Amino acid sequence: MSTLILSRKSVRELLKMPDVINAVEEAFRHWSEGKVVMPPKSYLILEQGDFRAMPVAVPGALGIKWVSVFTENPLRRLPTVIGTIIYNDPATGSPLAIMDATDLTAYRTGATSALASRYLARRNSSTLGIVGAGAQAYTQLLAHAEVFDLKSIRVYDYSREAAEKFAGSLNEYPLRTTSLQEAIDCDIVCTLTPSRQPFVKKEWVRPGTHINAVGADARGKQELEPSVLAAATVVVDDIVQAASAGELNMPISKGLFREEDIYATLSDVISGKKNGRNDDAAVTVFDCTGLAIEDIAVARLVYESAVSNGRYPSVDLLEA
Ligand SMILES: NC(=O)c1ccc[n+]([C@@H]2O[C@H](COP(=O)([O-])OP(=O)(O)OC[C@H]3O[C@@H](n4cnc5c(N)ncnc54)[C@H](O)[C@@H]3O)[C@@H](O)[C@H]2O)c1
Structure with missing residues (x-):
């Protein structure tokens, strides 16, 4: 053997x-x-x-x-x-x-986000914002470039060095470093940091945006202001994981979001049991915790x- x-x-x-x-x-x-x-x-x-x-x-x-x-x-x-x-x-x-x-792990996480974007983002999405230029960033870009015709990719990292290194290594893509607010001002946004403080402000998220919230994958982590979730159509990979260790964990523990407010799981959307996006103005959030x-x-x-x-x-x- x-x-x-x-x-x-x-x-x-x-x-x-x-x-x-x-x-x-x-x-x-x-x-x-x-x-x-x-x-x-x-x-x-x-x-x-x-x-x-x-x-x-x-x-x-x-x-x-x-x-x-x-x-x-x-x-x-x-x-x-x-x-x-x-x-x-x-x-x-x-x-x-x-x-x-x-x-x-980075490939499957990028692929899962891009699948969520395929079902939840606007079809003609052409701008991608990346927050957190670490190991997960490249495969998020790669997977989204397979699914969408990306005209502009904006990257922000609180380490300027990390953002510049990332942008400098990928000259074949229409990629530039920007402020945090500009990175959020995109058709599709991927948040990829281990942050424990929310940094995506509700007033920065324009109607029709799709956000893949990827960084929060353990208790205490959080990237989006709870008010972003409260006003969005929220899809999760797994309800138990999302509520206990995903982007939803902190808002739920503080009573600012309820499990019943989750619209669907990604598998329900992919299998057609639930609709994906059907309103161009809706903000959609995919809480990605990572599945075996x-x-x-x-x-x-x-x-x-x-x-x-x-x-x-x-x-x-x-x-x-
Ligand atoms: N959901 C999933 O399936 C999944 C899979 C893999 C990794 N993750 C999570 O994604 C996160 C990132 O993982 P990684 O492997 O890319 O880590 P990494 O350490 O390689 O990169 C993280 C990057 O985020 C930047 N950063 C940290 N806090 C920031 C903030 N508040 N604002 C802007 N930039 C900030 C850092 O400077 C760094 O460049 C981690 O929390 C990890 O646990 C989730």
């Missing part, structure tokens, strides 16, 4: 954004059809950050992601988010692959391309 070992570099060369978007969309459809086993992610809260365990089974694939979010890591030249996936054989449970999931179905769908793609490629190392973990 052999287990493929796939490093960050190997996984990155096997990831193709258009395939990732399709795989993630299929995973959401499977979920809405009741074909998925996925408990809410479990958190290990530490002083230096947190770990999450994300087990899941989807048709034809199963496994677990073990992922950390340590916000001081960039000072050590390490990614804030570091993940590893064990990808198992659904028939026998044996480990088919152990793969780095650092870039895989997204990880396993992409891990499967990576595993299958690694097998067909045939040149990646393996070990016999069950060697007796």
